Structures are given as C-alpha cells and as structure tokens.
Amino acid sequence: MIGCVEDDSVDRHLARWRGKAPYDERVEGVVTRMQFLVKHLKQFKEAALAQVGMQDFEFETLHRLVAAGGSATPSKLAAEMLLSPAGMTGRLDTLERSGLVRRVRGSDDRRRVDVELTAKGRELWTEAMAIRARVESELVSALDADEQQTLDALLKRLMIQAESRR
Amino acid sequence: MIGCVEDDSVDRHLARWRGKAPYDERVEGVVTRMQFLVKHLKQFKEAALAQVGMQDFEFETLHRLVAAGGSATPSKLAAEMLLSPAGMTGRLDTLERSGLVRRVRGSDDRRRVDVELTAKGRELWTEAMAIRARVESELVSALDADEQQTLDALLKRLMIQAESRR
DNA sequence: GGAGCATATTTCGCCAGCGAATCTTTCGTC
DNA sequence: GACGAAAGATTCGCTGGCGAAATATGCTCC
Numbered sequence: 001m002i003g004c005v006e007d008d009s010v011d012r013h014l015a016r017w018r019g020k021a022p023y024d025e026r027v028e029g030v031v032t033r034m035q036f037l038v039k040h041l042k043q044f045k046e047a048a049l050a051q052v053g054m055q056d057f058e059f060e061t062l063h064r065l066v067a068a069g070g071s072a073t074p075s076k077l078a079a080e081m082l083l084s085p086a087g088m089t090g091r092l093d094t095l096e097r098s099g100l101v102r103r104v105r106g107s108d109d110r111r112r113v114d115v116e117l118t119a120k121g122r123e124l125w126t127e128a129m130a131i132r133a134r135v136e137s138e139l140v141s142a143l144d145a146d147e148q149q150t151l152d153a154l155l156k157r158l159m160i161q162a163e164s165r166r
Numbered sequence: 167m168i169g170c171v172e173d174d175s176v177d178r179h180l181a182r183w184r185g186k187a188p189y190d191e192r193v194e195g196v197v198t199r200m201q202f203l204v205k206h207l208k209q210f211k212e213a214a215l216a217q218v219g220m221q222d223f224e225f226e227t228l229h230r231l232v233a234a235g236g237s238a239t240p241s242k243l244a245a246e247m248l249l250s251p252a253g254m255t256g257r258l259d260t261l262e263r264s265g266l267v268r269r270v271r272g273s274d275d276r277r278r279v280d281v282e283l284t285a286k287g288r289e290l291w292t293e294a295m296a297i298r299a300r301v302e303s304e305l306v307s308a309l310d311a312d313e314q315q316t317l318d319a320l321l322k323r324l325m326i327q328a329e330s331r332r
Numbered sequence: 333g334g335a336g337c338a339t340a341t342t343t344c345g346c347c348a349g350c351g352a353a354t355c356t357t358t359c360g361t362c
Numbered sequence: 363g364a365c366g367a368a369a370g371a372t373t374c375g376c377t378g379g380c381g382a383a384a385t386a387t388g389c390t391c392c
Contacts, residue, residue, distance in 0.1 A: 008325035009246070017233050023299050026314045027306045031207065033321040038204045039248045040328045041197065057348075067183050075370060080175070082205045087349045089372055094348095111357045111370045133189050140193045142327035143320060148192045151320040154313060155199040159174035161308035162206045223378075241340060253379045255342055260378090277340045277387045 010036065041139060048131045054124060059132065061091050062100060062117065062125040071116040073106075100124060176202065207305060214297045220290060225298065227257050228266060228283065228291040237282040239272075266290060 007015075010032050014025055046056045064077055078088035092115060095101040100121035106112030117125075140148060173181075176198050180191055212222045230243055244254035258281060261267040266287035272278030283291075306314060 004319060004323055004326065006326055008322055008329055010325060013233060021295060023295065024303060026318060027302050029318045030306055030314060030321060031302050033325050034200050035204050036248070037321065037324055037328060038201050043248070067179060084350050085371065090348065113371065129187060129189060136193050136197050137190060139324060139327055140196055142323050147320060148196060150316065152192055152195045154309060154317040155196060155203065156174055157308050158203055158305060159176060159199050160172055161305055162203060163174055250380055251341065256378065279341065
C-alpha cells in the first residue's frame with residue numbers, strides 16, 4: 001500500500017488553494033514536495049557535516065572527485081554539478097586552502113587544470129560519507145525496498161526528460 | 167511499466183562508483199536525482215520568468231501570499247518556505263520596492279507585520295503562474311497520470327518522515 | 333504597576349554562487 | 363607560419379540568504 005492517510009504541509013498548502021487558480025494539483029504536489037525534501041536534506045546534512053568541520057559544498061566536490069577516480073578538470077566538475085565555472089573556482093580555492101585538493105597544470109594542454117584529491121582529502125571524505133549516508137538513509141528508509149525502487153525508477157524517467165531538454 | 171532501459175547521468179555516476187564505497191545505491195540514486203531535478207527546474211523557471219521581469223524567489227513569495235488569502239506575517243511565510251526570518255525580510259524589501267507587496271503594522275499586536283499583496287502583485291503573479299506551470303508540466307508530463315499519482319504518494323511519505331523529524 | 337522574560341522583525345557582517353569581462357593557451361585557416 | 367576564433371580557467375562586482383545581535387512590542391508575576 002503506497003497511499004497515506006495523514007496530511008503533510010504540502011497537502012495543507014494545496015487544500016487552501018483548491019479552485020483558486022488554474023493549476024494542476026498533481027504536478028504542483030510533485031514539484032513542491034521535491035523542493036521541500038531537497039531543502040530539508042540540505043539543512044540536515046549541513047548540520048551533520050559540521051561535526052567534522054566540513055561544509056556541504058566541500059563534500060559534494062570531494063565526492064565527485066573521488067567518483068572521477070581522484071582527479072578531474074574544473075569545467076568537467078562544474079558541468080556535472082550544474083555550477084558555473086566561476087563558482088567552481090571559488091570552491092576549489094577553499095578546498096585547496098584546506099589542503100584537501102591540489103591543482104596541477106595539464107602537461108599536454110596547458111589551458112587545462114587537473115584537480116587532484118590529496119590524502120587528507122580522501123580521509124575526510126570517508127568520514128563524511130558515513131555521516132551523510134546516515135542522514136539520507138534516515139529519510140529514505142521511510143519507504144521499504146520495493147517502494148524505493150519504484151520511486152527511483154519514476155525519478156529516473158523525469159531525469160531523462162530533463163536531460164533531453166538541455 | 168515503470169522501469170526504463172536508458173541511462174541517465176546519475177546511472178553513469180553510480181556505475182563509475184560501484185564497489186568503491188560502502189553506500190546504498192538506491193538511497194543515493196533517489197537523493198541525487200531529486201537534487202538534480204530541483205536544480206534543473208529552478209534554472210528553467212528562472213529563465214522563463216525573466217520574460218516578465220521577475221525572479222524565482224519573488225514568485226515563490228507572492229505565491230505563498232496568494233495561497234494565504236492575500237496576507238500573512240513574515241515569520242509565517244519564512245517557516246513555510248524553510249527560510250530564515252532574516253532572509254524573508256530581504257525578500258519583502260525587494261517586493262515592496264517593486265510595489266508588489268505592502269507592509270502593514272498589526273493593529274492588535276503591534277509587534278507583528280502583515281504583508282499584503284497589492285493589485286499589481288496579484289496581476290504579475292497571475293502571469294507568472296502560467297509560465298511556471300508550463301515549465302513544471304513539461305517535466306512532469308513525462309509520466310502518465312497514474313505514475314504521477316504514485317510518485318506523489320511516495321514523496322508524501324518522505325515528507326511526513328521529514329516533518330516528523332523537525 | 334514595574335521588572336524581566338518572550339515574541340516578532342529588522343539590521344549587520346559574512347559567504348557562496350552568478351554573469352560578464354579578462355587572460356592564457358590552443359586550434360583552424362589562409 | 364601568422365592571425366583570428368575558440369576553449370579553459372580565473373577575477374571582479376553584485377546579489378540572496380544566513381546567523382547573531384539589536385530593536386521594539388507584548389505578556390506575566392511578584
């Protein structure tokens with residue numbers, strides 16, 4: 001049983017609204033809930049990460065870097081994270097200042113910069129992984145495995161739609 | 167049929183990753199996709215709203231205000247939007263300067279401020295509604311009605327979990 | 333009925349991200 | 363092989379939001 005009797009804040013919001021505007025309640029519900037959940041996660045993860053003295057955006061960057069095998073170019077990272085190149089420069093500055101990351105000029109194409117993870121960076125990332133995973137899991141585990149699977153599949157369909165319009 | 171053969175960028179991300187860290191791929195998939203989709207929507211809506219010279223956060227505030235019946239207090243609005251009171255002050259400043267909103271001291275409790283929508287504010291909101299609805303709809307309509315219903319129900323379950331931990 | 337506590341909002345200093353402009357290196361073309 | 367266009371990264375000025383402190387008003391209790 002997927003349905004749910006209880007109301008959430010979005011239900012209350014939509015109810016106050018019914019009939020007052022020509023809009024699709026289902027679409028609005030989906031979008032509003034996703035926005036809220038993402039914001040909620042962000043706030044909780046930030047609070048949790050403060051335990052190891054790291055900020056959310058720092059972890060996010062380290063994470064992509066580890067995923068890329070320990071090194072990548074700034075523009076590649078920026079594109080993956082839907083971030084402006086300028087924003088990425090700022091992030092890398094702070095990470096480099098904390099010694100979590102190192103910038104190396106590309107040897108073949110000297111316009112490029114390779115960003116490499118330091119040992120300290122990898123270590124801190126590992127710690128942070130556990131913390132983040134716990135927070136995310138606390139939220140998502142409200143659903144059982146099958147339901148998570150269904151949710152993920154539906155979101156993926158939206159992803160493909162989104163990425164085709166880019 | 168909910169499943170989907172094609173890969174999205176999150177699939178590729180997770181695949182590069184498999185076995186390299188102790189983390190739950192399903193949870194990570196759900197969370198990462200929601201984050202991406204929200205960011206995607208934000209960017210598209212911002213671009214679309216620029217047509218009527220409005221910014222995303224301005225619309226969001228007007229929208230809640232209309233939903234509340236045309237007036238509400240700053241703190242109430244801030245709480246609903248997961249925004250700090252200070253942030254709300256800034257938003258209201260901009261809106262008031264553009265003449266979309268009006269601040270009135272509460273008559274009974276003079277600590278309070280009532281924020282009221284102006285005629286111009288309501289008019290602009292109506293225009294913006296259509297634009298935003300179109301963008302959201304373009305994304306969500308990748309799913310049929312049943313699937314949207316299922317997605318919404320699952321998200322709502324997560325909402326209730328999130329709101330119970332606040 | 334005045335002192336202190338609670339509540340609602342704003343002010344202030346700070347930070348991350350954006351867009352535009354800049355600088356450097358590379359590629360393409362004649 | 364030189365010169366203009368393109369690509370990659372950074373700098374600069376600006377904006378929205380946050381947390382903490384300040385301000386203003388209302389409430390309570392002796």
